Amino acid sequence: MNLILLQKAEVDADGRAVLSDDRARHIRKILKAEPGKQLRVGLLDGPFGTGTVESMDGTLVVVKCEFDPELPPIPRIDLLLAMPRPKVMKRLWAQLAALGTGRIVLLRAEKVERYYFDSHVIEPGFYNKMLVEGLQQARCTHLPEVLVRPLFKPFVEDELEALFPDHLKLLADPAGTKRLSEIQDLGAGKRVLLAIGPEGGWTPYELEMLQARGFRLFGMGNRILRTDTATVGLISMIAEQVG
Amino acid sequence: MNLILLQKAEVDADGRAVLSDDRARHIRKILKAEPGKQLRVGLLDGPFGTGTVESMDGTLVVVKCEFDPELPPIPRIDLLLAMPRPKVMKRLWAQLAALGTGRIVLLRAEKVERYYFDSHVIEPGFYNKMLVEGLQQARCTHLPEVLVRPLFKPFVEDELEALFPDHLKLLADPAGTKRLSEIQDLGAGKRVLLAIGPEGGWTPYELEMLQARGFRLFGMGNRILRTDTATVGLISMIAEQVG
Numbered sequence: 191m192n193l194i195l196l197q198k199a200e201v202d203a204d205g206r207a208v209l210s211d212d213r214a215r216h217i218r219k220i221l222k223a224e225p226g227k228q229l230r231v232g233l234l235d236g237p238f239g240t241g242t243v244e245s246m247d248g249t250l251v252v253v254k255c256e257f258d259p260e261l262p263p264i265p266r267i268d269l270l271l272a273m274p275r276p277k278v279m280k281r282l283w284a285q286l287a288a289l290g291t292g293r294i295v296l297l298r299a300e301k302v303e304r305y306y307f308d309s310h311v312i313e314p315g316f317y318n319k320m321l322v323e324g325l326q327q328a329r330c331t332h333l334p335e336v337l338v339r340p341l342f343k344p345f346v347e348d349e350l351e352a353l354f355p356d357h358l359k360l361l362a363d364p365a366g367t368k369r370l371s372e373i374q375d376l377g378a379g380k381r382v383l384l385a386i387g388p389e390g391g392w393t394p395y396e397l398e399m400l401q402a403r404g405f406r407l408f409g410m411g412n413r414i415l416r417t418d419t420a421t422v423g424l425i426s427m428i429a430e431q432v433g
Numbered sequence: 434m435n436l437i438l439l440q441k442a443e444v445d446a447d448g449r450a451v452l453s454d455d456r457a458r459h460i461r462k463i464l465k466a467e468p469g470k471q472l473r474v475g476l477l478d479g480p481f482g483t484g485t486v487e488s489m490d491g492t493l494v495v496v497k498c499e500f501d502p503e504l505p506p507i508p509r510i511d512l513l514l515a516m517p518r519p520k521v522m523k524r525l526w527a528q529l530a531a532l533g534t535g536r537i538v539l540l541r542a543e544k545v546e547r548y549y550f551d552s553h554v555i556e557p558g559f560y561n562k563m564l565v566e567g568l569q570q571a572r573c574t575h576l577p578e579v580l581v582r583p584l585f586k587p588f589v590e591d592e593l594e595a596l597f598p599d600h601l602k603l604l605a606d607p608a609g610t611k612r613l614s615e616i617q618d619l620g621a622g623k624r625v626l627l628a629i630g631p632e633g634g635w636t637p638y639e640l641e642m643l644q645a646r647g648f649r650l651f652g653m654g655n656r657i658l659r660t661d662t663a664t665v666g667l668i669s670m671i672a673e674q675v676g
Contacts, residue, residue, distance in 0.1 A: 288656060288662055328656040370673060413533065414435045414571055414572055415570070415571060416528070416531065419665055422665045426653075426666025426670050427670050429654075430670050
């Protein structure tokens with residue numbers, strides 16, 4: 191935990207928060223804080239700031255916060271991800287928050303098993319906890335917005351353009367012969383929407399649908415990577431190029 | 434499993450291998466192969482090839498292989514990794530093999546707990562299985578060579594130069610202000626040795642020791658990433674640039 195992250199509702203009008211969970215334990219046991227100690231804090235979907243430990247007892251820690259006037263920028267990369275196996279998705283949440291993702295759409299595709307969408311790993315109560323864990327690790331405050339879309343065609347036809355109107359749209363697939371570094375305008379300041387297919391790949395129909403909506407195809411070489419490895423690698427590569 | 438990987442000792446002089454483990458199950462259950470069916474095969478640390486199913490019964494599958502005359506190139510990236518928590522290292526093995534790593538050195542550093550080196554995850558019997566799993570996923574044959582070095586100073590002073598004489602040496606650390614894309618000669622054809630520190634970072638002494646031996650420092654921005662996330666991201670970024 192490299193940042194104590196607070197929800198807006200936890201902070202009163204004077205900037206005071208009373209903590210009793212793993213954050214309180216972290217402040218006592220790992221940071222070995224005493225009253226007066228200053229901590230790096232952040233407001234979920236808000237600014238960073240400085241917290242001063244006011245008082246503590248066996249379970250509670252009271253922190254008085256002062257937040258920066260400006261908000262940190264929202265991550266420049268959004269993700270359109272063909273829903274991977276729940277076990278793989280479980281491993282991805284915290285990493286997606288830590289790497290910095292603005293919005294995450296989990297989409298059905300032909301080669302995605304329908305039952306993946308029955309998993310508890312895509313329930314907000316489950317993934318929000320993992321996302322917050324990733325933010326506290328990476329020292330970020332932006333909670334990715336998550337959309338779950340179990341139907342490919344209606345999403346692509348009716349929602350995609352409205353959700354991502356000005357994005358540079360990238361489509362990672364073994365069918366791509368261009369490398370990422372050959373994609374023009376990647377460093378031109380636009381937000382990026384990265385689409386990553388299932389481990390079996392997008393179907394020709396899906397590739398066509400996405401390319402017809404402006405997605406540019408690229409490949410990562412001959413290796414067939416697990417979705418979590420590919421996703422972490424691709425977001426890192428794109429973040430390096432969009433800055 | 435996107436490749437049936439065979440050890441040299443499993444293949445007889447006529448190119449015949451008798452399989453009975455998870456590879457046999459994969460051929461029967463997932464590929465639903467019948468005698469005559471052709472499969473993509475590979476020899477561990479050797480060439481790719483084509484296997485023809487000769488016969489099969491309830492447990493055994495006999496495959497007759499013909500291997501390509503030329504060897505695939507060895508991955509161009511080697512890794513010097515401060516040993517992460519065993520739980521994190523366990524998650525990394527298959528991903529390192531899948532992404533393509535030539536040689537992996539697991540090193541002690543000041544901020545690495547000594548007991549990490551007592552873990553079963555760094556025993557060859559454990560990690561070779563995970564590495565082979567990664568190779569079979571990614572369709573590669575090069576088994577990374579693994580060296581475990583529980584003492585920082587003797588390794589850096591006595592072994593480093595002999596093991597990596599002509600490598601472009603890169604040092605990822607939050608102290609780095611340069612970005613990876615600003616490092617010169619990255620695309621110049623040299624093999625790369627990437628050093629990644631512990632989650633608490635290298636100490637100033639360690640940074641100095643490594644920089645004195647030609648390592649060039651760079652950073653990944655302000656985020657503090659878990660070792661597995663950082664490692665997968667960095668190898669992907671470098672692989673994209675060294676080709």
